[in-house]
Amino acid sequence: MARKLLLTHIDVPGINTFEVYRQKGGYVAVEKVLKTMSPEEVVEEVKKSGLRGRGGAGFPTGMKWSFLAKPEGVPRYLVCNADESEPGTFKDRYLMTHIPHALIEGMIVSSFALGAHTSYIYVRGEMMPQIRILERAIAEAKEKGFLGKNILGSGYDLEIYVQPGGGAYICGEETALLESLEGKRGNPRIKPPFPAIAGLYNCPTVVNNVESIAATVPIINLGGDEYAKIGIERSTGTKLISASGNIVKPGVYEIELGLPVEEFIYSDEYCGGIANGKRMKAVVAGGSSVPILPANLILKTAAGNSRLMTYESLADGGFQTGTMLGSGGFIVFDEDQCVVRNTWNFARFYHHESCGQCSPCREGTGWMEKVLHKIESGHGSMSDIDLLWDVQRKIEGNTICPLGDAAAWPVAAAIRHFRDEFEWHILHPEESQTRNYGLAHYADPLQPIVS
Amino acid sequence: MLSVKQHNVNVTFSPELLAKFGEVVSRYPEGKQKSGLLPILHLVQAEYGWVSADAMDKVAAYLNILPIEVYEVATFYTMFLLQPKGKYVLEICRTGPCCLVGAERIMKHLEQKLGVKEGEVTSDGLFSWRGVECLAACGFGPVLQIGPEYTFYEHLTEDKVDELIDNLKAKTE
DSSP: OOOOSSSTTTTSTTTTSHHHHHHTTTTHHHHHHHHHOOHHHHHHHHHHHTOBOTTTTOOBHHHHHHTOOOOTTOOOEEEEEEOOOSTTOOHHHHHHHHOHHHHHHHHHHHHHHHTOSEEEEEEOTTOHHHHHHHHHHHHHHHHTTSSBSSGGGSSOOBEEEEEEOOSOGGGGSHHHHHHHHTTSOOOOOOSSSOTTTSOGGGSOEEEEEHHHHHHHHHHHHHOHHHHHHSEETTEESEEEEEEEESBSSOEEEEEETTOBHHHHHHSTTTTOSBGGGOOEEEEEOSSTTSOEEEHHHHHBOTTSSBOBSSHHHHTTTHHHHOOOOTTOEEEEEETTOOHHHHHHHHHHHHHHHOOSOSHHHHHHHHHHHHHHHHHHTTOOOHHHHHHHHHHHHHHTTOSSSTHHHHHHHHHHHHHHHHHHHHHHHHHOHHHHHTTOOOOOTTOOTTSOOOO | OOOTTSSOOOOOOOHHHHHHHHHHHTTSOTTOGGGGHHHHHHHHHHHHSSOOHHHHHHHHHHHTSOHHHHHHHHHHSTTOOSSOOOSEEEEEEOSHHHHHTTHHHHHHHHHHHHTOOTTOBOTTSOEEEEEESOOSOGGGOSOEEETTTTEEEOSOOHHHHHHHHHHHHHHHO
Protein backbone atom coordinates (compact mmCIF):
# COMPACT_ATOMS: atom_id res chain seq x y z
CA MET A 1 0.00 0.00 0.00
CA ALA A 2 1.44 3.34 -1.03
CA ARG A 3 2.08 6.02 1.54
CA LYS A 4 -0.59 8.72 1.77
CA LEU A 5 -0.12 12.18 3.21
CA LEU A 6 -3.17 14.15 2.03
CA LEU A 7 -5.85 11.48 1.75
CA THR A 8 -4.79 9.42 4.79
CA HIS A 9 -8.12 9.84 6.56
CA ILE A 10 -10.34 10.28 3.51
CA ASP A 11 -12.61 7.39 4.52
CA VAL A 12 -13.05 8.45 8.17
CA PRO A 13 -16.69 9.49 8.75
CA GLY A 14 -16.96 13.19 9.58
CA ILE A 15 -13.41 14.04 8.48
CA ASN A 16 -14.90 17.15 6.83
CA THR A 17 -15.64 18.55 10.32
CA PHE A 18 -13.19 20.34 12.59
CA GLU A 19 -13.70 17.90 15.47
CA VAL A 20 -12.87 14.73 13.55
CA TYR A 21 -10.07 16.38 11.56
CA ARG A 22 -8.54 17.56 14.84
CA GLN A 23 -8.88 14.09 16.41
CA LYS A 24 -6.90 12.71 13.49
CA GLY A 25 -4.00 15.07 14.08
CA GLY A 26 -5.32 18.12 12.30
CA TYR A 27 -4.06 21.64 13.07
CA VAL A 28 -0.94 20.27 14.78
CA ALA A 29 1.11 21.89 12.01
CA VAL A 30 -0.51 25.24 12.81
CA GLU A 31 0.39 24.87 16.48
CA LYS A 32 3.94 23.90 15.56
CA VAL A 33 4.60 26.87 13.26
CA LEU A 34 2.89 29.46 15.47
CA LYS A 35 4.48 28.30 18.72
CA THR A 36 7.92 27.11 17.70
CA MET A 37 8.90 28.47 14.27
CA SER A 38 9.64 31.74 12.54
CA PRO A 39 8.18 32.47 9.10
CA GLU A 40 11.67 32.10 7.61
CA GLU A 41 12.01 28.63 9.15
CA VAL A 42 8.69 27.56 7.59
CA VAL A 43 9.88 28.75 4.17
CA GLU A 44 13.12 26.86 4.70
CA GLU A 45 11.26 23.61 5.51
CA VAL A 46 9.19 23.95 2.33
CA LYS A 47 12.39 24.55 0.35
CA LYS A 48 14.02 21.47 1.87
CA SER A 49 10.96 19.36 1.04
CA GLY A 50 11.49 19.86 -2.70
CA LEU A 51 7.75 20.49 -3.12
CA ARG A 52 6.94 21.56 -6.67
CA GLY A 53 3.75 23.41 -7.61
CA ARG A 54 0.92 20.92 -7.95
CA GLY A 55 -1.21 23.08 -10.23
CA GLY A 56 0.65 22.15 -13.39
CA ALA A 57 3.81 24.19 -13.80
CA GLY A 58 5.87 22.25 -11.25
CA PHE A 59 7.88 25.29 -10.10
CA PRO A 60 9.57 24.79 -6.67
CA THR A 61 7.14 26.20 -4.09
CA GLY A 62 9.73 27.25 -1.51
CA MET A 63 11.68 29.16 -4.15
CA LYS A 64 8.47 30.88 -5.30
CA TRP A 65 7.81 31.92 -1.71
CA SER A 66 11.32 33.29 -1.29
CA PHE A 67 10.79 35.68 -4.23
CA LEU A 68 8.05 37.51 -2.31
CA ALA A 69 8.87 41.18 -1.90
CA LYS A 70 8.58 42.49 1.67
CA PRO A 71 8.44 46.28 1.58
CA GLU A 72 7.57 47.96 4.89
CA GLY A 73 3.95 48.96 5.43
CA VAL A 74 2.59 47.13 2.39
CA PRO A 75 0.26 44.15 2.91
CA ARG A 76 1.19 40.78 1.44
CA TYR A 77 -1.34 38.29 0.19
CA LEU A 78 -1.67 34.55 -0.24
CA VAL A 79 -4.21 33.57 -2.88
CA CYS A 80 -5.18 29.93 -3.27
CA ASN A 81 -5.89 28.93 -6.85
CA ALA A 82 -8.95 26.68 -6.64
CA ASP A 83 -10.20 27.54 -10.12
CA GLU A 84 -9.83 23.94 -11.22
CA SER A 85 -10.96 23.85 -14.86
CA GLU A 86 -8.36 21.83 -16.79
CA PRO A 87 -10.12 18.99 -18.60
CA GLY A 88 -9.07 15.76 -16.94
CA THR A 89 -8.29 17.37 -13.58
CA PHE A 90 -10.63 17.10 -10.61
CA LYS A 91 -8.38 16.46 -7.61
CA ASP A 92 -8.83 19.85 -5.93
CA ARG A 93 -12.62 19.53 -5.98
CA TYR A 94 -12.20 16.13 -4.31
CA LEU A 95 -9.86 17.44 -1.64
CA MET A 96 -12.01 20.48 -0.85
CA THR A 97 -15.18 18.38 -0.73
CA HIS A 98 -13.90 15.68 1.59
CA ILE A 99 -11.09 17.24 3.65
CA PRO A 100 -11.66 21.01 3.58
CA HIS A 101 -9.68 21.53 6.80
CA ALA A 102 -6.56 20.18 5.08
CA LEU A 103 -6.70 23.24 2.83
CA ILE A 104 -7.61 25.65 5.63
CA GLU A 105 -4.75 24.35 7.78
CA GLY A 106 -2.37 24.69 4.83
CA MET A 107 -3.63 28.24 4.25
CA ILE A 108 -2.79 29.19 7.84
CA VAL A 109 0.69 27.62 7.67
CA SER A 110 1.44 29.22 4.29
CA SER A 111 0.00 32.64 5.20
CA PHE A 112 2.13 32.70 8.35
CA ALA A 113 5.24 31.83 6.35
CA LEU A 114 4.53 34.64 3.89
CA GLY A 115 3.48 37.25 6.43
CA ALA A 116 -0.02 37.52 4.97
CA HIS A 117 -2.87 38.62 7.23
CA THR A 118 -5.66 38.39 4.66
CA SER A 119 -5.80 35.42 2.32
CA TYR A 120 -8.28 34.45 -0.39
CA ILE A 121 -9.31 31.10 -1.79
CA TYR A 122 -10.44 31.75 -5.37
CA VAL A 123 -12.80 28.88 -6.18
CA ARG A 124 -14.33 28.39 -9.62
CA GLY A 125 -17.90 29.65 -9.45
CA GLU A 126 -19.46 26.36 -10.49
CA MET A 127 -18.20 24.79 -7.28
CA MET A 128 -20.85 26.42 -5.08
CA PRO A 129 -21.18 23.30 -2.86
CA GLN A 130 -17.41 23.37 -2.26
CA ILE A 131 -17.57 27.11 -1.55
CA ARG A 132 -20.14 26.46 1.17
CA ILE A 133 -18.05 23.57 2.55
CA LEU A 134 -14.98 25.81 2.77
CA GLU A 135 -16.92 28.67 4.35
CA ARG A 136 -18.22 26.31 7.01
CA ALA A 137 -14.69 24.99 7.64
CA ILE A 138 -13.37 28.55 7.97
CA ALA A 139 -16.13 29.39 10.45
CA GLU A 140 -15.31 26.27 12.49
CA ALA A 141 -11.59 27.06 12.53
CA LYS A 142 -12.32 30.63 13.59
CA GLU A 143 -14.64 29.50 16.36
CA LYS A 144 -11.89 27.23 17.69
CA GLY A 145 -9.36 30.05 17.71
CA PHE A 146 -7.31 28.96 14.69
CA LEU A 147 -8.29 32.01 12.63
CA GLY A 148 -8.95 35.65 13.43
CA LYS A 149 -7.06 37.85 15.87
CA ASN A 150 -4.10 36.60 17.92
CA ILE A 151 -4.33 32.96 16.82
CA LEU A 152 -3.50 30.59 19.71
CA GLY A 153 -2.08 33.55 21.60
CA SER A 154 0.77 33.89 19.11
CA GLY A 155 0.05 37.49 18.17
CA TYR A 156 -0.53 36.43 14.57
CA ASP A 157 -3.77 37.60 12.89
CA LEU A 158 -5.30 35.99 9.80
CA GLU A 159 -8.60 36.16 7.96
CA ILE A 160 -9.41 33.80 5.07
CA TYR A 161 -12.17 34.56 2.57
CA VAL A 162 -13.60 32.45 -0.23
CA GLN A 163 -14.05 34.19 -3.59
CA PRO A 164 -16.21 32.61 -6.32
CA GLY A 165 -15.13 32.88 -9.95
CA GLY A 166 -17.55 33.32 -12.81
CA GLY A 167 -16.82 30.42 -15.14
CA ALA A 168 -13.63 31.05 -17.11
CA TYR A 169 -10.79 28.55 -17.49
CA ILE A 170 -8.33 31.36 -18.05
CA CYS A 171 -8.73 32.41 -14.41
CA GLY A 172 -6.61 29.39 -13.48
CA GLU A 173 -3.69 31.42 -14.84
CA GLU A 174 -2.38 33.28 -11.82
CA THR A 175 -2.44 36.84 -13.17
CA ALA A 176 -5.88 36.37 -14.78
CA LEU A 177 -7.03 35.04 -11.42
CA LEU A 178 -5.80 38.20 -9.72
CA GLU A 179 -7.58 40.38 -12.28
CA SER A 180 -10.76 38.42 -11.63
CA LEU A 181 -10.32 38.74 -7.87
CA GLU A 182 -10.12 42.49 -8.39
CA GLY A 183 -13.53 42.35 -10.07
CA LYS A 184 -12.38 42.53 -13.67
CA ARG A 185 -12.36 40.37 -16.79
CA GLY A 186 -9.89 37.51 -16.49
CA ASN A 187 -7.29 38.90 -18.89
CA PRO A 188 -3.76 37.72 -17.98
CA ARG A 189 -1.21 40.38 -17.14
CA ILE A 190 2.13 40.73 -18.88
CA LYS A 191 4.95 39.41 -16.69
CA PRO A 192 7.16 40.88 -15.30
CA PRO A 193 6.29 42.21 -12.85
CA PHE A 194 5.44 38.85 -11.30
CA PRO A 195 2.78 38.64 -8.59
CA ALA A 196 5.52 38.23 -5.97
CA ILE A 197 6.39 41.88 -6.65
CA ALA A 198 3.05 43.33 -7.81
CA GLY A 199 0.10 40.98 -7.40
CA LEU A 200 -3.29 41.52 -5.79
CA TYR A 201 -4.01 45.27 -5.50
CA ASN A 202 -0.46 45.78 -6.75
CA CYS A 203 0.87 44.26 -3.51
CA PRO A 204 3.31 41.30 -3.15
CA THR A 205 1.28 38.13 -3.63
CA VAL A 206 1.83 34.39 -3.82
CA VAL A 207 -0.64 32.31 -5.82
CA ASN A 208 -0.51 28.58 -5.05
CA ASN A 209 -2.67 25.64 -6.07
CA VAL A 210 -4.96 23.91 -3.54
CA GLU A 211 -2.83 20.76 -3.44
CA SER A 212 0.44 22.70 -3.00
CA ILE A 213 -1.00 24.59 -0.03
CA ALA A 214 -2.45 21.43 1.54
CA ALA A 215 0.96 19.73 1.11
CA THR A 216 2.61 22.23 3.45
CA VAL A 217 0.85 20.51 6.38
CA PRO A 218 2.60 17.11 6.06
CA ILE A 219 5.83 18.97 5.24
CA ILE A 220 5.69 20.79 8.58
CA ASN A 221 4.56 17.66 10.45
CA LEU A 222 7.28 15.44 8.96
CA GLY A 223 9.97 18.06 8.44
CA GLY A 224 11.21 19.08 5.02
CA ASP A 225 14.05 16.56 4.94
CA GLU A 226 11.76 13.60 5.71
CA TYR A 227 9.23 14.75 3.10
CA ALA A 228 12.00 14.94 0.52
CA LYS A 229 12.79 11.25 1.11
CA ILE A 230 9.36 10.33 -0.23
CA GLY A 231 9.19 10.06 -4.01
CA ILE A 232 12.19 9.94 -6.28
CA GLU A 233 15.01 12.35 -7.14
CA ARG A 234 13.59 15.82 -7.90
CA SER A 235 10.00 14.57 -7.81
CA THR A 236 9.49 14.47 -4.06
CA GLY A 237 6.44 13.68 -1.98
CA THR A 238 3.05 12.42 -3.01
CA LYS A 239 0.77 13.67 -5.78
CA LEU A 240 -2.95 13.54 -6.31
CA ILE A 241 -3.78 12.09 -9.69
CA SER A 242 -7.22 12.50 -11.29
CA ALA A 243 -7.86 9.43 -13.43
CA SER A 244 -10.64 9.45 -16.01
CA GLY A 245 -11.64 8.02 -19.37
CA ASN A 246 -11.96 4.37 -20.30
CA ILE A 247 -10.58 2.79 -17.13
CA VAL A 248 -12.16 0.38 -14.66
CA LYS A 249 -11.84 2.67 -11.63
CA PRO A 250 -11.87 6.38 -12.42
CA GLY A 251 -11.23 8.60 -9.43
CA VAL A 252 -8.65 10.56 -7.44
CA TYR A 253 -5.59 8.65 -6.24
CA GLU A 254 -2.69 9.73 -4.08
CA ILE A 255 0.52 8.22 -5.37
CA GLU A 256 4.12 8.41 -4.28
CA LEU A 257 5.94 10.12 -7.13
CA GLY A 258 8.04 7.55 -8.96
CA LEU A 259 5.31 4.95 -9.41
CA PRO A 260 5.57 3.26 -12.84
CA VAL A 261 2.82 4.45 -15.21
CA GLU A 262 2.04 0.84 -16.11
CA GLU A 263 1.34 0.01 -12.46
CA PHE A 264 -0.87 3.07 -12.10
CA ILE A 265 -3.00 2.14 -15.10
CA TYR A 266 -3.23 -1.62 -14.68
CA SER A 267 -3.01 -2.41 -10.95
CA ASP A 268 -6.15 -2.93 -8.89
CA GLU A 269 -4.89 -0.46 -6.31
CA TYR A 270 -5.29 2.34 -8.84
CA CYS A 271 -7.10 2.45 -12.21
CA GLY A 272 -7.67 -1.31 -12.49
CA GLY A 273 -6.89 -1.49 -16.21
CA ILE A 274 -8.91 -0.60 -19.29
CA ALA A 275 -12.69 -0.87 -18.99
CA ASN A 276 -14.82 -3.42 -20.84
CA GLY A 277 -11.89 -5.62 -21.73
CA LYS A 278 -10.65 -3.15 -24.33
CA ARG A 279 -7.06 -2.30 -25.08
CA MET A 280 -5.40 1.02 -24.37
CA LYS A 281 -4.87 3.33 -27.31
CA ALA A 282 -3.51 6.56 -25.84
CA VAL A 283 -3.16 8.63 -22.68
CA VAL A 284 -3.17 12.32 -21.85
CA ALA A 285 -1.13 12.31 -18.66
CA GLY A 286 -1.27 15.79 -17.18
CA GLY A 287 -4.56 17.44 -18.11
CA SER A 288 -5.83 18.24 -21.59
CA SER A 289 -3.15 20.79 -22.38
CA VAL A 290 -0.28 18.32 -22.33
CA PRO A 291 0.53 16.27 -25.42
CA ILE A 292 -1.34 13.00 -25.98
CA LEU A 293 0.86 9.91 -26.15
CA PRO A 294 0.15 6.57 -27.82
CA ALA A 295 -0.02 3.54 -25.54
CA ASN A 296 3.52 2.30 -25.92
CA LEU A 297 5.09 5.72 -25.41
CA ILE A 298 3.22 6.38 -22.18
CA LEU A 299 4.49 3.08 -20.81
CA LYS A 300 8.09 3.52 -21.99
CA THR A 301 10.34 6.56 -22.21
CA ALA A 302 11.98 7.60 -25.44
CA ALA A 303 15.07 5.78 -24.10
CA GLY A 304 13.09 2.55 -23.66
CA ASN A 305 12.86 2.56 -19.86
CA SER A 306 9.66 2.20 -17.85
CA ARG A 307 8.02 5.59 -17.69
CA LEU A 308 7.46 6.78 -14.14
CA MET A 309 4.92 9.13 -12.62
CA THR A 310 7.44 11.93 -12.10
CA TYR A 311 8.00 15.39 -13.51
CA GLU A 312 11.19 14.19 -15.20
CA SER A 313 10.13 10.83 -16.60
CA LEU A 314 6.89 12.08 -18.10
CA ALA A 315 8.72 14.92 -19.80
CA ASP A 316 11.45 12.62 -21.05
CA GLY A 317 12.29 13.35 -24.64
CA GLY A 318 10.88 16.86 -24.46
CA PHE A 319 7.51 18.08 -25.61
CA GLN A 320 7.91 16.62 -29.06
CA THR A 321 7.71 12.98 -28.00
CA GLY A 322 7.14 13.17 -24.27
CA THR A 323 4.51 14.75 -22.12
CA MET A 324 4.24 16.35 -18.66
CA LEU A 325 2.97 15.50 -15.21
CA GLY A 326 1.14 18.83 -15.35
CA SER A 327 -1.83 18.95 -13.02
CA GLY A 328 -1.97 15.15 -12.76
CA GLY A 329 -5.07 14.85 -14.95
CA PHE A 330 -4.75 11.34 -16.39
CA ILE A 331 -7.15 10.69 -19.30
CA VAL A 332 -7.09 7.18 -20.75
CA PHE A 333 -8.44 6.34 -24.22
CA ASP A 334 -9.46 2.83 -25.24
CA GLU A 335 -9.05 1.39 -28.72
CA ASP A 336 -12.47 2.61 -29.91
CA GLN A 337 -11.81 6.29 -29.27
CA CYS A 338 -11.19 8.71 -32.11
CA VAL A 339 -8.14 10.89 -31.59
CA VAL A 340 -9.27 13.38 -34.24
CA ARG A 341 -12.65 13.84 -32.60
CA ASN A 342 -11.08 14.23 -29.18
CA THR A 343 -8.57 16.75 -30.51
CA TRP A 344 -11.45 18.71 -32.05
CA ASN A 345 -13.25 18.58 -28.68
CA PHE A 346 -10.22 19.97 -26.87
CA ALA A 347 -9.70 22.62 -29.57
CA ARG A 348 -13.30 23.74 -29.08
CA PHE A 349 -12.61 23.98 -25.36
CA TYR A 350 -9.57 26.23 -25.86
CA HIS A 351 -11.37 28.36 -28.43
CA HIS A 352 -14.26 28.81 -26.02
CA GLU A 353 -11.95 29.62 -23.13
CA SER A 354 -9.51 31.96 -24.89
CA CYS A 355 -9.87 35.37 -23.27
CA GLY A 356 -9.33 37.02 -26.65
CA GLN A 357 -6.54 39.30 -25.54
CA CYS A 358 -3.84 37.98 -27.93
CA SER A 359 -4.58 37.63 -31.65
CA PRO A 360 -2.72 34.32 -32.22
CA CYS A 361 -4.81 32.63 -29.53
CA ARG A 362 -8.11 34.42 -30.21
CA GLU A 363 -7.98 33.72 -33.97
CA GLY A 364 -5.85 30.58 -34.00
CA THR A 365 -7.89 28.52 -31.55
CA GLY A 366 -11.06 29.14 -33.56
CA TRP A 367 -9.24 28.30 -36.76
CA MET A 368 -7.95 25.01 -35.34
CA GLU A 369 -11.42 24.10 -34.09
CA LYS A 370 -12.95 24.69 -37.53
CA VAL A 371 -10.31 22.75 -39.44
CA LEU A 372 -10.46 19.84 -36.99
CA HIS A 373 -14.24 19.74 -37.24
CA LYS A 374 -13.95 19.77 -41.03
CA ILE A 375 -11.58 16.79 -40.99
CA GLU A 376 -13.53 14.92 -38.35
CA SER A 377 -16.80 15.27 -40.22
CA GLY A 378 -15.29 13.90 -43.42
CA HIS A 379 -14.85 17.15 -45.33
CA GLY A 380 -11.11 17.60 -44.94
CA SER A 381 -8.29 17.54 -47.43
CA MET A 382 -4.68 16.49 -46.95
CA SER A 383 -3.54 20.11 -47.00
CA ASP A 384 -5.69 20.74 -43.91
CA ILE A 385 -3.28 18.67 -41.83
CA ASP A 386 -0.41 20.90 -42.86
CA LEU A 387 -2.58 23.95 -42.24
CA LEU A 388 -3.33 22.74 -38.72
CA TRP A 389 0.36 22.16 -38.09
CA ASP A 390 1.15 25.64 -39.34
CA VAL A 391 -1.54 27.33 -37.23
CA GLN A 392 -0.57 25.60 -33.99
CA ARG A 393 3.08 26.57 -34.52
CA LYS A 394 2.06 30.20 -34.94
CA ILE A 395 0.16 30.17 -31.64
CA GLU A 396 2.77 28.44 -29.48
CA GLY A 397 4.98 30.90 -27.66
CA ASN A 398 3.28 33.94 -29.14
CA THR A 399 0.79 34.79 -26.42
CA ILE A 400 0.92 36.61 -23.08
CA CYS A 401 -0.12 33.54 -21.09
CA PRO A 402 0.33 29.78 -21.58
CA LEU A 403 -3.24 29.21 -22.84
CA GLY A 404 -1.91 29.53 -26.37
CA ASP A 405 0.62 26.76 -25.74
CA ALA A 406 -2.06 24.69 -24.03
CA ALA A 407 -4.22 24.96 -27.14
CA ALA A 408 -1.38 24.23 -29.57
CA TRP A 409 0.29 21.24 -27.88
CA PRO A 410 -2.64 18.77 -28.07
CA VAL A 411 -3.03 19.50 -31.79
CA ALA A 412 0.69 19.13 -32.48
CA ALA A 413 0.92 15.86 -30.54
CA ALA A 414 -2.17 14.41 -32.22
CA ILE A 415 -0.75 15.12 -35.67
CA ARG A 416 2.70 13.91 -34.70
CA HIS A 417 1.57 10.60 -33.22
CA PHE A 418 -1.68 9.92 -35.06
CA ARG A 419 -1.23 11.50 -38.47
CA ASP A 420 -2.56 8.44 -40.26
CA GLU A 421 -5.78 8.70 -38.26
CA PHE A 422 -6.23 12.23 -39.66
CA GLU A 423 -5.51 10.84 -43.13
CA TRP A 424 -8.03 8.04 -42.56
CA HIS A 425 -10.77 10.59 -41.90
CA ILE A 426 -9.87 12.44 -45.07
CA LEU A 427 -9.68 9.27 -47.20
CA HIS A 428 -12.89 7.75 -45.76
CA PRO A 429 -15.37 10.64 -45.67
CA GLU A 430 -18.43 8.40 -45.60
CA GLU A 431 -17.24 6.42 -42.61
CA SER A 432 -16.32 9.68 -40.91
CA GLN A 433 -19.84 11.04 -41.38
CA THR A 434 -21.40 7.91 -39.93
CA ARG A 435 -18.95 8.27 -37.10
CA ASN A 436 -17.42 4.87 -37.52
CA TYR A 437 -13.99 5.42 -36.07
CA GLY A 438 -12.64 2.04 -37.03
CA LEU A 439 -8.97 2.51 -36.31
CA ALA A 440 -7.79 0.00 -33.77
CA HIS A 441 -4.26 -0.48 -34.99
CA TYR A 442 -2.73 1.54 -32.16
CA ALA A 443 -4.38 -0.48 -29.49
CA ASP A 444 -1.77 -3.04 -28.52
CA PRO A 445 0.65 -1.49 -26.06
CA LEU A 446 3.14 -4.28 -26.63
CA GLN A 447 3.59 -3.40 -30.28
CA PRO A 448 5.80 -0.51 -31.33
CA ILE A 449 3.71 2.37 -32.61
CA VAL A 450 6.19 5.03 -33.56
CA SER A 451 9.44 3.88 -35.08
CA MET B 1 -23.60 40.32 -30.72
CA LEU B 2 -25.70 40.18 -27.57
CA SER B 3 -26.69 43.52 -26.16
CA VAL B 4 -27.09 43.70 -22.43
CA LYS B 5 -30.04 46.03 -23.05
CA GLN B 6 -31.73 43.48 -25.35
CA HIS B 7 -33.55 41.88 -22.44
CA ASN B 8 -34.26 43.98 -19.43
CA VAL B 9 -36.45 44.15 -16.38
CA ASN B 10 -36.48 46.58 -13.49
CA VAL B 11 -35.37 45.23 -10.13
CA THR B 12 -35.33 46.48 -6.58
CA PHE B 13 -32.81 44.87 -4.27
CA SER B 14 -34.34 43.76 -0.99
CA PRO B 15 -32.78 44.82 2.34
CA GLU B 16 -31.76 41.17 2.86
CA LEU B 17 -29.94 41.08 -0.47
CA LEU B 18 -28.28 44.44 0.23
CA ALA B 19 -27.11 43.07 3.58
CA LYS B 20 -25.45 40.18 1.74
CA PHE B 21 -23.80 42.70 -0.61
CA GLY B 22 -22.45 44.49 2.44
CA GLU B 23 -20.98 41.29 3.87
CA VAL B 24 -19.24 40.61 0.55
CA VAL B 25 -17.70 44.09 0.35
CA SER B 26 -16.38 43.78 3.91
CA ARG B 27 -13.98 41.05 2.73
CA TYR B 28 -11.76 43.49 0.84
CA PRO B 29 -9.53 46.42 1.81
CA GLU B 30 -11.04 49.87 1.82
CA GLY B 31 -11.43 51.24 -1.70
CA LYS B 32 -11.23 47.79 -3.29
CA GLN B 33 -14.98 47.16 -3.22
CA LYS B 34 -14.96 46.30 -6.93
CA SER B 35 -13.57 42.91 -5.89
CA GLY B 36 -17.10 42.13 -4.76
CA LEU B 37 -18.46 42.31 -8.29
CA LEU B 38 -18.44 38.58 -9.13
CA PRO B 39 -19.85 37.41 -5.77
CA ILE B 40 -22.56 40.08 -5.99
CA LEU B 41 -23.51 39.10 -9.55
CA HIS B 42 -23.85 35.51 -8.29
CA LEU B 43 -26.17 36.73 -5.53
CA VAL B 44 -28.25 38.69 -8.05
CA GLN B 45 -28.54 35.69 -10.35
CA ALA B 46 -29.48 33.38 -7.48
CA GLU B 47 -32.24 35.84 -6.54
CA TYR B 48 -33.70 36.56 -9.99
CA GLY B 49 -32.55 33.59 -12.10
CA TRP B 50 -30.61 35.87 -14.45
CA VAL B 51 -28.86 39.25 -14.54
CA SER B 52 -30.76 42.08 -16.19
CA ALA B 53 -29.26 45.34 -17.44
CA ASP B 54 -31.15 47.23 -14.75
CA ALA B 55 -29.72 44.92 -12.09
CA MET B 56 -26.22 45.53 -13.45
CA ASP B 57 -26.76 49.28 -13.38
CA LYS B 58 -27.86 49.08 -9.77
CA VAL B 59 -24.88 46.86 -8.86
CA ALA B 60 -22.62 49.47 -10.48
CA ALA B 61 -24.22 52.21 -8.41
CA TYR B 62 -23.88 50.11 -5.25
CA LEU B 63 -20.18 49.46 -5.86
CA ASN B 64 -19.58 53.01 -7.05
CA ILE B 65 -18.17 51.87 -10.40
CA LEU B 66 -19.28 52.52 -13.99
CA PRO B 67 -22.03 50.36 -15.52
CA ILE B 68 -19.65 49.35 -18.32
CA GLU B 69 -17.35 47.81 -15.71
CA VAL B 70 -20.20 45.51 -14.73
CA TYR B 71 -21.28 44.78 -18.31
CA GLU B 72 -17.77 43.77 -19.41
CA VAL B 73 -17.48 41.36 -16.49
CA ALA B 74 -20.97 39.88 -16.85
CA THR B 75 -20.43 39.25 -20.56
CA PHE B 76 -16.95 37.73 -20.07
CA TYR B 77 -17.83 34.98 -17.61
CA THR B 78 -20.01 32.14 -18.82
CA MET B 79 -21.94 31.63 -15.61
CA PHE B 80 -23.91 34.87 -15.82
CA LEU B 81 -27.15 34.57 -17.77
CA LEU B 82 -28.00 37.82 -19.54
CA GLN B 83 -31.46 36.79 -20.61
CA PRO B 84 -34.23 34.87 -18.88
CA LYS B 85 -33.92 31.08 -18.97
CA GLY B 86 -35.99 28.23 -17.59
CA LYS B 87 -36.43 27.92 -13.85
CA TYR B 88 -34.01 25.02 -13.99
CA VAL B 89 -30.97 25.42 -16.24
CA LEU B 90 -29.40 22.01 -16.80
CA GLU B 91 -25.75 22.44 -17.71
CA ILE B 92 -24.07 19.32 -19.04
CA CYS B 93 -20.33 18.98 -19.40
CA ARG B 94 -19.41 18.42 -23.06
CA THR B 95 -15.61 18.36 -22.74
CA GLY B 96 -13.28 15.47 -23.64
CA PRO B 97 -13.29 13.17 -20.60
CA CYS B 98 -17.09 13.35 -20.23
CA CYS B 99 -17.48 12.71 -23.98
CA LEU B 100 -15.30 9.61 -23.65
CA VAL B 101 -17.95 8.16 -21.35
CA GLY B 102 -21.08 9.24 -23.21
CA ALA B 103 -21.84 12.96 -22.65
CA GLU B 104 -22.94 13.52 -26.25
CA ARG B 105 -25.47 10.71 -25.98
CA ILE B 106 -26.87 12.33 -22.83
CA MET B 107 -27.09 15.73 -24.55
CA LYS B 108 -29.07 14.21 -27.38
CA HIS B 109 -31.36 12.56 -24.86
CA LEU B 110 -31.86 15.82 -22.97
CA GLU B 111 -32.90 17.53 -26.20
CA GLN B 112 -35.44 14.80 -26.94
CA LYS B 113 -36.76 14.58 -23.40
CA LEU B 114 -37.26 18.33 -23.00
CA GLY B 115 -38.26 18.95 -26.62
CA VAL B 116 -36.15 22.10 -26.89
CA LYS B 117 -32.80 22.82 -28.45
CA GLU B 118 -29.74 23.96 -26.52
CA GLY B 119 -30.34 27.42 -25.01
CA GLU B 120 -34.11 27.41 -25.53
CA VAL B 121 -36.77 27.38 -22.80
CA THR B 122 -39.54 24.77 -22.52
CA SER B 123 -43.06 26.10 -23.08
CA ASP B 124 -43.91 25.72 -19.39
CA GLY B 125 -40.92 27.92 -18.53
CA LEU B 126 -39.41 25.22 -16.36
CA PHE B 127 -36.33 24.01 -18.22
CA SER B 128 -33.40 25.14 -20.31
CA TRP B 129 -30.28 23.15 -21.04
CA ARG B 130 -26.86 23.88 -22.45
CA GLY B 131 -23.51 22.21 -22.95
CA VAL B 132 -20.73 23.72 -20.87
CA GLU B 133 -16.99 23.24 -20.81
CA CYS B 134 -15.15 21.10 -18.30
CA LEU B 135 -16.88 20.91 -14.90
CA ALA B 136 -13.86 19.32 -13.18
CA ALA B 137 -15.59 16.05 -12.38
CA CYS B 138 -14.07 13.99 -15.21
CA GLY B 139 -13.86 10.78 -13.18
CA PHE B 140 -17.57 10.84 -12.47
CA GLY B 141 -18.81 11.66 -15.98
CA PRO B 142 -21.08 12.25 -17.67
CA VAL B 143 -22.10 15.02 -15.27
CA LEU B 144 -24.53 17.91 -15.19
CA GLN B 145 -25.22 20.70 -12.73
CA ILE B 146 -28.23 22.82 -11.90
CA GLY B 147 -27.98 26.36 -10.48
CA PRO B 148 -28.30 28.39 -8.36
CA GLU B 149 -27.05 25.76 -5.90
CA TYR B 150 -25.00 24.07 -8.67
CA THR B 151 -26.07 20.67 -7.48
CA PHE B 152 -24.11 17.92 -9.21
CA TYR B 153 -25.47 14.80 -10.86
CA GLU B 154 -22.81 12.23 -11.73
CA HIS B 155 -22.50 9.04 -13.81
CA LEU B 156 -25.53 10.06 -15.88
CA THR B 157 -27.59 7.59 -17.85
CA GLU B 158 -30.73 8.26 -19.89
CA ASP B 159 -32.80 6.76 -17.06
CA LYS B 160 -31.17 9.00 -14.45
CA VAL B 161 -31.85 12.06 -16.61
CA ASP B 162 -35.53 11.07 -16.98
CA GLU B 163 -35.83 10.58 -13.23
CA LEU B 164 -34.17 13.92 -12.51
CA ILE B 165 -36.44 15.85 -14.87
CA ASP B 166 -39.57 14.08 -13.65
CA ASN B 167 -38.64 14.85 -10.04
CA LEU B 168 -38.07 18.52 -10.80
CA LYS B 169 -41.43 18.70 -12.58
CA ALA B 170 -43.17 17.02 -9.64
CA LYS B 171 -41.49 19.46 -7.24
CA THR B 172 -42.99 22.46 -9.01
CA GLU B 173 -46.53 21.10 -9.42
